[in-house]
Amino acid sequence: MRAKIMYFVMATVLVGFFVLAGGRGVALIGIGTPLTVTFGIAVLVLPVIGAWFLWQNTRFVQRANRLAAELDAEGGLPVDELVRTASGRVDRASADAVFAARRAETEDTPGDWRCWFRLAVAYRDAGDTPRAREAMRHAITLHGASPATAAE
Template identity: 75%
Template structure:
């Protein structure tokens, strides 16, 4: 039974992740066309990694922006990028999913 179920779970997981990436890329293209993509303003360490204090400062601004406009998919997209820059992947993914959901509802 497991031999039959595991491939189905694997295909489902791959399909969900592919759909997520496709939708996130679509939003990025829309935001780029509007001129609203976040600018990389992060300071970097000599190693090339993002400076944590810089990422925290940008994150605080993005969070405030999202709190001011909680129904705007654009602010959630930028918050997702800020979470990613702060190396918080689970929250980045949740914020991006929220942006995708809000964009779908707005159509």
């Protein structure tokens, strides 16, 4: 729940920034000199890129949450099996064992979105965000292409 609140707060702050930056861009264009018009257009591009990025991130999170809910309904959500040190850091040997198991599961059934989802969670638990996002994107793609979801 805390993560959802933080995401909403950050998204709200970003939208506020987009509005302020857009206003500055329009004001610069309104001045009418070639230099200020150029800067105004450049300033307007930033909120557009930011809004696109925020939209893509929001869609990614919504899709990942749908997969989590579906997997939870099936009773297949993974449990955090990683051993942690007293400081909270992941024990490397524990992480290697979990990753080996998750990778083997994914290699055995590469077309199963559930395996990719569990691999993404293992990466996230270990703090490897880029690999976690990549694996989750693949799980989302596989889920969207599966015949069971196409019929829904």
